[in-house]
Amino acid sequence: MLTNVIPKTRSELTLPGLEAAVGNTPLLPLQRLGADLSPDVQVYAKAEWFNPGGSIKDRPAFNILRTALERGELEGGKRFLDSTSGNMGISYATFAAALGIPLTLAIPSSASPERFAILQALGAELKLSDPLESSDGAIHLAQQIYAVDPQRYYYANQYQNDANWQAHYLGTGPEIWHQTGGQVTHFVCGLGTTGTFTGVGRYLAEQNPDIRLISMQPDSAFHGLEGLKHLETAAVPGIYDDSLPDWQLTVSTETAQEMTLRLAREEGLFVGVSSGAAAVAALNIARGLDEGIVVTVFPDAGYKYLSERFWESA
Ligand code: PMP
Numbered sequence: 283m284l285t286n287v288i289p290k291t292r293s294e295l296t297l298p299g300l301e302a303a304v305g306n307t308p309l310l311p312l313q314r315l316g317a318d319l320s321p322d323v324q325v326y327a328k329a330e331w332f333n334p335g336g337s338i339k340d341r342p343a344f345n346i347l348r349t350a351l352e353r354g355e356l357e358g359g360k361r362f363l364d365s366t367s368g369n370m371g372i373s374y375a376t377f378a379a380a381l382g383i384p385l386t387l388a389i390p391s392s393a394s395p396e397r398f399a400i401l402q403a404l405g406a407e408l409k410l411s412d413p414l415e416s417s418d419g420a421i422h423l424a425q426q427i428y429a430v431d432p433q434r435y436y437y438a439n440q441y442q443n444d445a446n447w448q449a450h451y452l453g454t455g456p457e458i459w460h461q462t463g464g465q466v467t468h469f470v471c472g473l474g475t476t477g478t479f480t481g482v483g484r485y486l487a488e489q490n491p492d493i494r495l496i497s498m499q500p501d502s503a504f505h506g507l508e509g510l511k512h513l514e515t516a517a518v519p520g521i522y523d524d525s526l527p528d529w530q531l532t533v534s535t536e537t538a539q540e541m542t543l544r545l546a547r548e549e550g551l552f553v554g555v556s557s558g559a560a561a562v563a564a565l566n567i568a569r570g571l572d573e574g575i576v577v578t579v580f581p582d583a584g585y586k587y588l589s590e591r592f593w594e595s596a
Pocket of ligand 1: 370476478508510554556581582
């Protein structure tokens with residue numbers, strides 16, 4: 283529930299101000315891109331760039347930070363440490379700045395210049411990992427930093443941390459259920475840490491075991507879908523539950539980029555490339571249906587990808 287209560291004293295000006303802005307994002311219909319679908323099929327996307335840090339990762343970042351604080355993990359001035367491909371780092375940096383928590387992030391040096399600029403603006407300490415090793419390289423670097431000085435850091439490890447998928451089990455999943463009036467039939471979701479798919483999937487399966495859960499990944503190890511993982515060749519996250527997906531889809535970088543452009547130009551949705559990939563997968567599923575409500579997730583907006591060339595085409 284959104285509240286807007288003005289605090290009486292400065293000491294009350296703490297994180298709940300930002301917390302109230304996390305989640306409760308709009309569920310937007312794809313209108314023109316779904317024009318060829320059966321009239322009884324609808325496709326919706328959760329517009330996650332409405333979160334204060336600009337992406338879906340506000341949800342797990344906030345939950346992981348809150349859980350760490352509640353457990354006293356950051357006592358004694360410990361630095362909060364994790365690896366990130368960008369968005370989780372921006373969310374951590376947003377809340378860490380608000381809470382005055384020192385933050386160290388391991389991030390591939392190949393992350394987009396826009397991401398580095400935002401992280402620097404928010405004051406995070408950055409450690410750069412090998413671009414060829416992608417997000418797995420950032421994980422290894424964070425592990426090394428922690429191993430050298432475990433007293434100095436709390437290593438959050440978003441890939442193994444239950445507070446990641448639980449944020450979606452408690453927030454994103456119930457929101458989708460309520461926003462569709464319990465009518466959702468298919469949930470289609472990209473896999474990165476797998477937190478979104480695992481948390482939402484578990485929640486929806488409990489509400490109605492007939493809901494089909496469809497995971498989506500890049501089609502190859504070397505891909506341009508920032509935030510997503512090719513699980514066959516990458517380190518599989520500890521929180522991943524491989525019993526959940528009913529179907530698994532892959533999407534190529536080129537198809538995702540083309541769809542990202544179409545979302546901007548035909549739907550007025552200026553989103554990131556993993557959203558384009560999610561739309562490709564959701565529309566593929568929707569095309570095979572006579573009736574149903576297909577829900578997917580658009581993790582972030584297009585601003586952080588503006589330096590990519592594909593925007594210039596056609
Ligand atoms: N898309 C983008 C742009 C992301 O930053 C992420 C997070 N890595 C994802 C998709 C995947 O979300 P999750 O980590 O919950 O699987």
